[in-house]
Each structure stands twice: as C-alpha cells, then as structure tokens.
C-alpha cells in the first residue's frame with residue numbers, strides 16, 4: 001500500500017524518547033507499505049536498539065505477531081535473557097492486553113507509547129494491566145510520545161483500506 005507519510009530522520013545527537021519513538025514510527029511506515037496495520041516498536045537498552053519490528057499479522061498469518069511481541073523476542077535473543085528489566089519498549093500505539101501482558105512476563109522496565117487505544121489498549125485505554133496490584137512486576141509507563149503521528153498514520157491506513165473495500169464491493173461480479 002502507498003503510505004502517504006515519509007519516514008522520520010531525527011538527529012542522533014539527542015537519543016531521547018522522541019528519537020527512539022521516531023524509529024518505532026519508521027517501523028510503522030514499513031508496516032503500512034506492507035499492508036499491515038501500521039504499528040511499530042523498538043526495544044532499547046542503554047541507548048542501543050536491540051529489537052525493532054512492525055506488525056506482521058498478515059504476512060505471518062499469526063494473530064500474535066504484533067510489533068511489541070516481535071521486538072521483545074528479538075531483545076531476549078540479543079541479551080540471551082528473558083528478563084528485560086533494563087529494556088525500554090517504544091511502541092507507536094498503546095499495547096493490547098496480550099502485549100501488555102508480555103511486557104510483564106518479560107519484566108520490561110519501561111514502556112513508552114504514542115497514541116492511546118480506548119477500544120483495545122491494555123495500559124489504561126480499555127484495561128490497565130500494569131496497575132493490577134497482585135502482579136509481581138509493574139513497568140513504568142509513559143504515554144503520548146509521538147502521539148499525533150501515530151494516530152495520523154493509523155487513521156490514513158484504515159481510511160485507505162475502507163476505500164479499497166468499497167472499490168472491491170462496487171466491482172461487477174465476474175461471471
């Protein structure tokens with residue numbers, strides 16, 4: 001699919017939340033181009049990217065192939081450890097309950113997300129999984145970094161896809 005937005009190229013001099021979120025955003029642009037729901041994620045430890053992925057549900061035919069899951073798996077491989085306390089996960093959209101759960105299983109130290117998801121969000125949008133008192137790990141959560149761009153690319157994707165669906169529906173049936 002044609003993504004109407006270019007990738008971002010922020011200065012590497014300031015490797016702050018906005019910088020790492022721009023890398024996650026660029027993953028979302030790749031997802032859009034591949035016809036996947038445009039959500040991207042990067043896993044960072046001590047200023048170094050050790051996982052980067054976008055949604056790949058369509059490509060893999062796997063409903064668990066969310067950007068966060070793939071980036072966390074990459075990070076565990078790089079570190080040779082399934083405990084990711086020193087890792088910050090940047091993701092363009094609020095993690096769903098599955099991915100929020102995965103950040104807890106992996107003991108991810110911090111999660112930074114862009115746009116909230118009131119329908120499916122697992123970090124305060126629909127459910128607030130990190131706030132469950134009985135859990136033995138509670139990632140620090142920062143919301144709203146790169147929120148506008150993350151919302152815009154999702155909206156553009158779904159409106160383009162709706163347009164495609166309409167064109168297909170209006171095509172005369174083949175005989």
Ligand SMILES: [Zn+2]
Pocket residue numbers: 066068095096097098099100
């Ligand atoms: Zn998810």
